[in-house]
Amino acid sequence: MSNSNKALSDLGVHIPKIMIPGSGSDFGSWSVVACDQYTSERSYWKKVEEITSGKPSTLNIIFPEVYLEDSDSESRISKINKNMKKYMEDRVITELENSFILVDRKTSRSKSRKGLMLALDLECYDYTKGSNTLIRATEGTVIERLPPRIKIRQKASIELPHIMVLIDDPDKTVIEPLFSKASDFEKLYDFELMMDGGHIKGYKISDEADISSIANALSRLAQKDVFREKYSLGSDENILLFAVGDGNHSLASAKGHWENVKASLSYEEQQNHPARFALVELVNVHDDGLVFEPIHRVLFNVNADELINAFGKFYSSRSCSGVPSCKSSKTAAGHTFRYITAAGEGSITINNPANNLEVGTLQVFLDCYMKSHPEVKIDYIHGDDVVEKLGSQPGNMGFYLPPMNKTDLFKTVILDGALPRKTFSMGEAEEKRFYLECRKIR
Template sequence: MTFEHIGLQVPRILLPKRGTDMRYWSVIACDQYTSDRSYWQRLEQQTAGKLSTLNLIFPEVNLEDDDAPQRIEKINHTMEAYLADGSLEEQQPGFILIDRSTSEVPSRKGLMVALDLEQYDYTPGSKSLIRTTEGTIVDRLPPRIKVRENAPIELPHIMVLIDDPQQTVIEPLFNETLETVYDFELLENGGHIRGLRVDQPALIEQVVTALTRLKDRGRFQERYQTTDDEAMLYAMGDGNHSFATAKAIWEQLKQQTDDPQTVMNHPARYALVELVNLHDAGLEFEPIHRVLFDVSEEQLLNAMKNWYQQHNLDFEFIACENLQQAEELSRADDTEHSFPCIIGGFFGLCRIRQPHLTLVVGTLQEFLDDFLKQTPSARIDYIHGSKSVTALGSVSDAAGFYLPAINKHDLFRTIVHDGALPRKTFSMGEADEKRFYLECRKISVS
């Protein structure tokens, strides 16, 4: 069942066979804890010998390891085995309604659907129905493409946002009597998750009607004060590069086919995602901080001062006794961008006056991009949670930058008017609140 006018397909979801211990089946998104191998080692120990999505994913902490090709081959073989031996069972077409509690929020609601990659374009300035919220780094796609290109199934950590202030799409489904398909505790402080089956034709039509109203051109133009004719209905929340990878694979399939008509019905045209309402009380935007490794305090501060001066910006570094003092000195106004930092274990505040960009993260990231290009020995990681920044930035050859959160209610309007934000601008919750792998879907025809 497809509804092209809203880029939606009702998926046939794969779930583990009855009797599977779901606690060990479901693990966190592969792009979390990228500097913490111990987290992933614990998962390996906990899930050893069990049906688990850990056997179907490639944690990014291991992307640079020498055995990457062997890992990918093993992942694909395991996917095929899970399909062949009945470990995964295909459900009737339908959505899955999700209620997730975490250590931070009592409830965050979502809906598993499939979205049409034909209606997604991550190039700058795109006016597609599904739009990216951050710059897509094309160089980050090849390793992800290698994982997906021969995979018979997909399992997403992608979360896509809709702007539904009246709560017409997802929330009304919780008033219905629905079958519970899973209900369990997630590993490693992940909270609790419950899934409900939505396969009744009337409820599917209810969702389609509500999404159609959200897409209405008049509503779109009035809500975002724009004259654009091409409406944006969906905005990427988490998993931007995973969705872009699915798009790249789909484009490859179209180029390689001898039958342009038939390929449009290929399952890889769609990608399984969790829809989340921007106005869900359980959805919180958290900042994504930056940590640099293999840098010296003198080298970094001199580079910052010189770079901002070259770009006609007044840069100042103020030494502070602790993070609290740096946060108190930080000013949130339009005449300057300020952000606390920890360099080699010492706290401070970076202040840039008269910035030419809207967001603090953009003012910092412009410098970091150039610094990393000029300093190949340095490397960067994107960190959720200020405590982790402090811990990682406390060693002599590291530096951490603490960034502010953006207002989630400004997101759609900003994307409509300004296009994609700088990469890694915001996070939907803390690391432990990220989507856990759970539902799967076939993406091959064999």
């Protein structure tokens, strides 16, 4: 193992053999948006089906979550696995030598968002509350959501990531320097993404000198004194190098699958088993093209007046205003939530909230409310316009949430642990990662 490979391995980074369609392929039909987007908009996915009909496409090897509650999940998973094998047998996708891929993504709102495709060691990752591993979740993981996702992965021959993992690199030392010499790298793809997804380019990074520069830059970020000085921490804080930005439950599912596989392997077999690693896109939280957007809530089959009254009663001990059932003379700053229903728009304020973030105040209540109202369903929505469209329909209700400052993310996770689930989104739905690269996991 070279020095750079050893350094990367110590940091939980693995140089993968990435699979992509061959040159001359229709990349525009191949690449579709992350499966956890447009989960209340079947019309979007029907349009994707029309665009990709009869063509090799990642749509045929993923499970869009809009269909998760349909009755055909078993047959859909079986078909996905068959399509994966067929794409490999027919050489629709071919394997590159061990390398990273430098990614340049243009979206409707950003000229460039820079990333680096690599694999992370799941032995260095823990999504459970209070974890202090090198790789950590940034939001709470809903354990109940993992089994169906692990089931999809357990017989899959390849993985396709929509996972984006963040580094806190204010001086832009890891990814950005590679773009100054992008013209020297082999270009692997360069095409327009469907459905207003923008444009994407990818370059192969396999030269030892470039690998070494990445390893050295990451190693500097992981130096204990640098880490502790950056966040004004004591000597007992463990280093957080990689924070999961998008695809938290996908990475947690990969971890769960690896733990299942690992149980039947010897120590030696565990060291380089492909299921031990997960392919991700690494992005600098300080990248100018990375925008944090709030994730809103839309409730279905809900009595809005009843919910608003329940919201006030739930927090009455902490005082709230804007709700008839909640009376208080306290004037401390609170969390104000705008909402929309078929009857129009309104707002509710919770004073003296126990949670630091508005999303925590709202989600704690909604989790409790929905336990006693199982008929109410929830979806997590990107974009004010979609909240307005869905929330204003009879029987629905939409809550708007504010954005968070992305530069606060790492210190917040280090000091407070994972944020409430669905706290932020890295861009709007069409800016999410599109499936493109694959990797064997069997």
